[in-house]
Amino acid sequence: MIAIVDYKAGNLTSVRLAFEALDTEAVITSDPELIRGAERVVFPGVGAAGAAMMHLNEMGLATVLTDVVDAGTPFLGICVGTQILFDSSEENGGVACLGLVPGEVKRFHPPDPLCKIPQIGWNTVGFKVDHPLFDGIENDSEFYFVHSYYPAPSDASFILAETEYADACFACIVGRGNMAATQFHPERSGRIGLQLLRNFTTWDGRV
Numbered sequence: 001m002i003a004i005v006d007y008k009a010g011n012l013t014s015v016r017l018a019f020e021a022l023d024t025e026a027v028i029t030s031d032p033e034l035i036r037g038a039e040r041v042v043f044p045g046v047g048a049a050g051a052a053m054m055h056l057n058e059m060g061l062a063t064v065l066t067d068v069v070d071a072g073t074p075f076l077g078i079c080v081g082t083q084i085l086f087d088s089s090e091e092n093g094g095v096a097c098l099g100l101v102p103g104e105v106k107r108f109h110p111p112d113p114l115c116k117i118p119q120i121g122w123n124t125v126g127f128k129v130d131h132p133l134f135d136g137i138e139n140d141s142e143f144y145f146v147h148s149y150y151p152a153p154s155d156a157s158f159i160l161a162e163t164e165y166a167d168a169c170f171a172c173i174v175g176r177g178n179m180a181a182t183q184f185h186p187e188r189s190g191r192i193g194l195q196l197l198r199n200f201t202t203w204d205g206r207v
Contacts, residue, residue, distance in 0.1 A: 019197065036071070045078065104152055144184055
């Protein structure tokens with residue numbers, strides 16, 4: 001069973017429906033023991049880092065997520081669920097986050113005033129490493145993004161893939177060991193996104 005972490009963020013149902021399309025059981029839950037006992041955990045979300053961290057702390061789920069990663073359970077973050085894995089985010093005037101990935105989340109500052117922020121739409125993803133989540137997906141495939149902030153790991157070993165927008169080349173997939181996280185939305189990325197989620201359903205957390 002896949003646990004989709006419910007911390008009052010948006011976009012949870014679309015993630016569950018994507019797994020249903022793959023004939024995979026996925027449950028939206030905020031139950032700490034159900035999350036800890038799941039075969040795999042997905043940490044999605046849309047919204048702001050400040051509100052997301054507030055809800056995680058109020059619900060006692062911040063420690064649960066650390067426990068899941070430490071236990072070696074295959075773990076997938078998505079969008080805001082990726083950003084708050086970092087030490088901090090520039091959003092909301094500065095937010096302390098979970099600290100599972102070293103580095104910070106930065107806001108786009110495009111030199112071209114006509115460059116639209118947030119980035120909304122499809123963008124090319126270039127893989128930096130071989131990874132089981134990329135099986136059956138061609139390098140430089142396009143995925144769907146919606147974001148105004150981007151991950152900036154302080155340790156390059158966490159960068160699994162990169163993309164470019166607003167004159168920034170940034171990490172769009174980060175991870176190490178049993179943890180991986182995407183800035184884009186695989187559940188909104190059509191056939192290619194479903195392939196990544198399919199790969200997650202069979203990934204044992206090893207690289």
